[in-house]
Amino acid sequence: MSLPHSDYDPHRHLHTAGVCGLFSLDLWTFFDAAILSAHTHPPYGEPGYSVPVHTSFVDWAPPLRTLLGMQL
Numbered sequence: 296m297s298l299p300h301s302d303y304d305p306h307r308h309l310h311t312a313g314v315c316g317l318f319s320l321d322l323w324t325f326f327d328a329a330i331l332s333a334h335t336h337p338p339y340g341e342p343g344y345s346v347p348v349h350t351s352f353v354d355w356a357p358p359l360r361t362l363l364g365m366q367l
Contacts (some may be wrong), residue, residue, distance in 0.1 A: 318365065325358050 329350040337344045 322358060322362065329355065 332346075332348045332350045335346045335348070337346060
């Protein structure tokens with residue numbers, strides 16, 4: 296007589312945790328870059344130097360939609 300077959304797979308939970316961890320790391324990196332780019336200023340002593348990167352709302356739309364999709 297043998298034990299009944301179990302559908303429990305411990306690797307499935309590790310995969311889910313890994314995907315969620317990578318997504319949160321990616322989202323945190325995006326928010327950090329967006330906040331830093333919003334508060335950058337030209338170097339002191341060079342007022343004519345323009346800041347090369349600015350994040351606008353168009354850049355925020357895809358991650359916000361992705362976050363909303365992950366929550367549903």
